Amino acid sequence: MARMALEGVRILDFTWVVAGPVATRILADQGAEVIKIERGDENTMSVLGPRRTGLQGELHRNKRSAAINMNHPRGVELARRLAALSDLVMDNFSARVMRGWGMDYQSLVKIKPDVICISMSGLGHTGPRCNYVSYGPTLHALAGFTHLMADARGEPAGYGYSYADMAGGYSGALAALIALWHRKRTGRGQFVDLSQFEALVSLAGPALLDISVNGRTQAPPQWRSQEAPAAPHGAYRCAPRGGDDDRWIVIAVRSQAEWERFARASGNPGWTAEPKFRTLYLRMRNREELDAQVVRWAASQQAEAAMALLRRAGVAAGVVLNGADLCVGDPHLAKRGFFAPVKLPGGGSTRLTGVPMRLSATPGSIRTAAPEVGEDNDYILGELLGLGRAERAELVTEGAVWG
Amino acid sequence: MSGRGALAGLRVLDLTDLKGHLCARLLADMGADVIKIEPPAGDSARRIGPFVDDRPHRDRSLFFWFYNLNKRSLTLDLGHPEGAAILRRLAEGADVIVESFKPGAMARMGLGWDVLHALNPALVLCSIAPFGQKGPYRGYEADDSVLTALSGMLYVNGFPDGAPVRPLGLQAYHSASYYAAIGTMCVLFARDSMGEGQWIDLSMQEATASAVEHVAAGFLGTGEIERRRGTLHWSRFFRVGRCRDGYVMHCTLCDWTSLIEWVNGDGKAQDLTAPEWEDVAKRRAGAEHLFDVLDEWVKDYARDELLERAQLLRLPYASVRNPEDLFDDEQLSSRGYFQEVEHPELGRTFRYPGAPYLFNGSPWRVTRRPPLLGEHTGEILGAELGMSAEELAALAAEGVI
Secondary structure, X not given: OOOOOOOOOEEEEOOOOOHHHHHHHHHHHOOOEEEEEEOOOOXXXXXXXXXXXXXXXXXXXXXEEEEEOXXXXXXXXXXXXXXXXXXXXEEOOOOHHHHHHOOOHHHHHHHOOOOEEEEEXXXXXXXXXXXXXXXXXXXXXXXXXXXXXXXXXXXXXXXXXXXXXXXXXXXXXXXXXXXHHHHHHHOOOEEEEEEHHHHHHHHHHHHHHHHHHHOOOOOOOOOOOOXXXXXXXXXXXXXXXXXXXXXXXXXXXXXXXXXXXHHHHOOOHHHHHOHHHOOHHHHHXXXXXXXXXHHXXXXXXXXXXXXXXXXXXXXXXXXXXXXXXXXXXOHHHHHHOOXXXXXXXXOOEEEEOOOOEEEOOOOOOOOOOOXXXXXXXXXXXXXXXXXXXXXXXXXXXXXXXXX | OHHHOOOOOOEEEEEOOOOOHHHHHHHHHOOOEEEEEEOOOOOHHHHOOOEHHHOOOXXXXXXXXXXXXXXXXXXXXXXXXXXHHHHHHHHHOOOEEEEOOOOOHHHHOOOOHHHHHHHOOOOEEEEEEOOOOOOOOOOOOOXXXXXXXXXXXXXXXXXXXXXXXXXXOOHHHHHHHHHHHHHHHHHHHHHHHHOOOOEEEXXXXXXXXXXOOOHHHHHHHHOOOOOOOOOOOOOOOEEEEEOOOOEEEEEOOOOHHHHHHHHHHOOOOHHHHOHHHHOHHHHHHOHHHHXXXXXXXHOOOOHHHHHHHHHHXXXXXXXXXXXXXXXXXXXXXXXXXXXXXXXXXXXXXXEEOOOOOEEOOOOOOOOOOOOOOOOOHHHHHHHHOOOOHHHHHHHHHOOOO
């Protein structure tokens, strides 16, 4: 097996739902040993699907699981002993939970002076709303993201997914790596108070500066530019494929050269002679008229064929891929082997979304499927903590561990 | 040491355009010395609005400001042999180079991985490209909106009977930049034991596909194609409802008993008091009806009143707020979220969004405002690289700097 960048790093992982598991998944993909501490009596997250495939399979792959009862004093004692053997302790509870168990930074630093604790709570550990309960979609609402996600009628229209969980997960993984680097250089651990709300708010940067500097009220951008201005720019409906009429292509024409290539490639060289469309400024000002023309053109095209045509002409264009298009229909992703198979214990295999960064010498990988809750009790309690079989049985009888 | 930030002592050369600006910004915020290398005419993001007072100018772009806080600016024409030569000298003393050129462009400028790795074996090269460095589509153009289309993100955003709606906030660029920063830190961490840097191939399409939790995973797990559902979250536990004075985000992944007692107390529970709704799976399957009933319930409430009462019951409801509201948010202000940043050349101080995380031992910090174009060219090439005033003047005359 290739070497892994984070070989030798051990993470005690109390995270659940999505944001926290995204953070520890990223680190596990690069070789960190991630030990999940989970309840064995009820799996509330079974509403997200089965454990080894689909979303849960992606969130928990490459990890190990111990079913330890944190509401039992001996369960907490086991967790504290595991913390002493770990480099990082990560959670995404609201502020009071880890403190209640004596698993917060102030308590753990006494048994492991260089411990790093990353707490990814919804709204942070301090402040008047630190005990608010939240999920990704409710954070979108509080952060202004839902408001700015309106359709042409002005009605809130998205998101079907939860970018807040990703903002939280990515910043959690990055915080963990930065804290590890700092400890390597100084020998010192620390506590990171990560508010998922603040991690999300930070990503609205230019809009927030427009408010604070120019005092401008932000309107939902829809297809108005959020970066380099472009016109035409939008999602245009293409010809049906079989019985499926939900086929769209996104086209972004930025420079004058792109505009000329777009007009030629789409078989409409006359567009460039049209005075109303002569410059980017005019194309943006007369955008509705321009869009009407592009809508007519796109409706006559198969989405994939139009994309190929425009790409060859050097115009930014992409089919609005659905799940099947993405996972089986995209030749580029297939060639890169992005969606990767993993063996399932008990036979068979499943495919999972891969690792989106390839490190040349330590590429990162999907090595093991997600464990069922408590699947690694023997390794974690036996090998790591050195408990004998009889002792482990006693812990189960007492209710400190689910066996 | 701790006062200087966790990444103090690391030098990063930032060759990215707007696709990757956030990556080096994340490292700069934690103390890395980030040199933004711009073409002599300025980074293209300097021409992107909004601008201060709506007056377009290369040193007044708020878009550029946000992504380039805490960096220094050096102008250098990398297409010119002398510019590339200077970059190679800088690379000898750097820990990280982040770039977002078209695949192959670095090599054509004499700055390919082989050259850089031979010059400085410890160097980390992080290459951010729409489709990565390898594969049949690697040479194609794509911006943020095209990448959201090609990752499955756009397909699930909007109403089923309408066009896909573009997500807010450059989620493709941001996802790619975060993964790039994470990959860079992984390589730096491994470098201590391996002794060598690595080349990171970051595909923005892959990073964005990874940022949608249910599209690929849903298809790979069950073969189902997820579709647009308006504001209904794919999990079916969240949907936007209209209040008297705005909108709220409903949440039914919660203590159902508390929620339904409240709704029932208001006389609005209809059939939701039936025990079958206590089952989470039933709430998921019957989401449309459930939210229709709850919409009737919330319509006479003020959104913030509803939020406060829900949170007292520990129900994860939220009000749909305007981004302007964030500046009066007590939670953010009590945590010192917004940062005052002085721009002396404008004689003004501006309020910037702050840290995504609070480190108690090695703080996130604003150490310098975003750089003016080429502000640090003399300082870096003269004082740090030891070039003479005559050399610098000659380079400027040739348009290299």
